[in-house]
Amino acid sequence: MSHSNAIDHPESLPEVALIAGPTAGGKSAVALDLAERTGGIIVNADASQVYADLAVITARPPAEEVARAPHRLFGHVDGAEDYSAARWATEARAEIDAARAQGQLAILVGGTGLYLDTLLHGIAPVPDIDPAIRAAVRAMPVSQSHAMLITEDPEAAARLRPTDTNRVSRALEVVRSTGAPLHIWQTRREGGIAGHMPIRAGVVLRPRPELAERAAIRLDAMLAGGAIEEVAALIERDLPADRPVLRALGVPELDALHRGEIDRAEAGARILKATLAYQKRQLTWARGRQAGWTIIAPDERPDLADLSLLG
Numbered sequence: 001m002s003h004s005n006a007i008d009h010p011e012s013l014p015e016v017a018l019i020a021g022p023t024a025g026g027k028s029a030v031a032l033d034l035a036e037r038t039g040g041i042i043v044n045a046d047a048s049q050v051y052a053d054l055a056v057i058t059a060r061p062p063a064e065e066v067a068r069a070p071h072r073l074f075g076h077v078d079g080a081e082d083y084s085a086a087r088w089a090t091e092a093r094a095e096i097d098a099a100r101a102q103g104q105l106a107i108l109v110g111g112t113g114l115y116l117d118t119l120l121h122g123i124a125p126v127p128d129i130d131p132a133i134r135a136a137v138r139a140m141p142v143s144q145s146h147a148m149l150i151t152e153d154p155e156a157a158a159r160l161r162p163t164d165t166n167r168v169s170r171a172l173e174v175v176r177s178t179g180a181p182l183h184i185w186q187t188r189r190e191g192g193i194a195g196h197m198p199i200r201a202g203v204v205l206r207p208r209p210e211l212a213e214r215a216a217i218r219l220d221a222m223l224a225g226g227a228i229e230e231v232a233a234l235i236e237r238d239l240p241a242d243r244p245v246l247r248a249l250g251v252p253e254l255d256a257l258h259r260g261e262i263d264r265a266e267a268g269a270r271i272l273k274a275t276l277a278y279q280k281r282q283l284t285w286a287r288g289r290q291a292g293w294t295i296i297a298p299d300e301r302p303d304l305a306d307l308s309l310l311g
Contacts, residue, residue: 013100013101013103013197014099014100014103014104014105014106015105015197015198015199015200015304015309016096016100016105016106016107016108016193016197016198016199016200017031017034017040017105017106017107017108017199017200017201017202017304017307018045018107018108018109018116018199018200018201018202018307019031019034019107019108019109019201019202019203019204019296020045020109020110020111020113020116020201020202020203020204020286020289020293021111021203021204021205021282021286021296022111022205022206022211022278022279022282022283022286023059023111023215023249023275023278023279023282024059024211024214024215024218024275024279025111025204025205025206025211025214025279025298026204026206026214026298027109027110027111027204028061028065028109030109030202030204030296030300030301030302031107031109032061032065032068032069033301034105034107034301034302034303034304035068035069035070035105035107036068036069037303038105038107038304039104039105040069040099040104040105040106040107041069041070041071041072041095041099041104041105041106041107042061042069042070042071042072042107042109043072043073043092043095043096043099043106043107043108043109044071044072044073044074044109044110045088045092045108045109045110045111045112045115045116045119046058046109046110046111046112046115047085047088047110047112047114047115047244047248048245048248048249049074049075049110050073050074050075050076050077050083050088051075051077051078051079051083051245051248052075052076052077052078052079053078053079053230053233053234053237053245054079054230054231054234054245054248054251055075055230056222056225056226056227056230057222057227057230057231057248057249057250057251057254058248058249058250059218059222060074060075061074072095073088073091073092073095079234079237079239079243079245079246080237080239080240080243081243082242082243082244083244083245084244085112085114085115085118086118086123088115088118088119089115089118089119089123089191092108092115092119093119093191093193096108096193096197100197105304111282113281113282113285118192119192119193120192120193120194120199120310121189121192121194122189122190122191122192123189123190123191123192124182124185124186124188124189125185125188125189125190126174126178126182126185127177127178129173129174129177129178130176130177133173133176133177134173134177137169137172137173137176138169138173138242140169142162142163142164142165142168142169143162145165145168145169145172146160146162146168148172149168149171149172149175152172152175152176152181153171153172153175153181153182153183155181155183156168156171156175156181156182156183157171166244166247170182194310198309199309199310200304200305200307200308200309200310201289201292201293201294201307201308201310202293202294202295202296202302202306202307202308203286203289203293203294203295203296204296204297204298205283205286205295205296205297205298206298208279208280208283211276211279212276212279215272215275215276215279216272219268219271219272219275220268222250223264223268227250227254228254228257228258228264231250231251231254231255231258232254232258234246234251235255235258249271249274249275249278250271250274250275253267253270253271253274254267254271256270292308292310293307293308293310294306294307294308
């Protein structure tokens with residue numbers, strides 16, 4: 001079957017699986033088991049695991065797991081690139097189409113809600129932002145940007161965390177450049193795969209205390225296994241400060257360690273705190289989908305048919 005047939009006759013092709021869940025929750029093991037039993041291809045949906053520079057601190061699948069099933073979109077992006085959810089969704093769609101054209105199950109696995117939502121529901125067709133507006137907005141401290149957002153786009157201001165520099169700046173530059181708030185553009189999303197191919201979805205969930213314990217154990221292993229040296233090498237590249245790779249979980253904290261601003265114990269404590277906060281946000285995202293997605297216990301290894309078929 002050719003790649004063009006994958007687009008022309010989607011109903012005749014294999015389903016797509018989606019395994020989501022919070023970091024350190026065990027979703028990769030569920031996805032790997034499903035891939036081995038179905039001959040499927042695992043497609044990364046974690047925003048940090050795309051970077052070639054970050055294998056240890058992002059818990060990228062080790063070589064022994066990669067040898068057990070094909071893995072795509074892991075470590076394929078240089079940290080110098082200004083990577084985005086939109087670019088990932090385009091690449092993921094291409095991997096899905098290629099897998100289905102070969103008669104194989106594509107298994108998306110990850111916990112980055114923005115990436116998954118963009119793939120499923122499409123991209124808002126926001127026009128190019130005026131460079132002068134972007135430069136002015138990005139030069140502001142986030143506290144000032146958020147204060148202005150309260151007046152110019154109150155819906156976004158209420159929804160976004162006041163400390164989320166990237167998203168607050170994005171919302172402000174969109175409303176200033178286009179004259180319409182971001183949520184208006186998002187109602188016009190286009191290019192999503194939901195409704196255009198059969199998708200089976202599940203969320204791997206654990207109690208928060210268990211997630212916290214697993215995160216602490218994994219962090220200790222990362223710090224002992226090369227994460228400090230890995231991030232130091234990234235920092236030595238002297239990348240532009242706005243590169244997304246520099247915001248990956250653990251990188252700012254190990255950057256501070258590298259600069260001598262904090263010691264290793266403090267760096268570990270800060271990373272764990274940030275990890276637990278991220279888990280909380282991921283759980284909030286996942287719980288918003290519980291009505292339509294299969295909830296997978298950590299020790300379960302569901303068949304494809306056990307996962308919810310998205311409408």
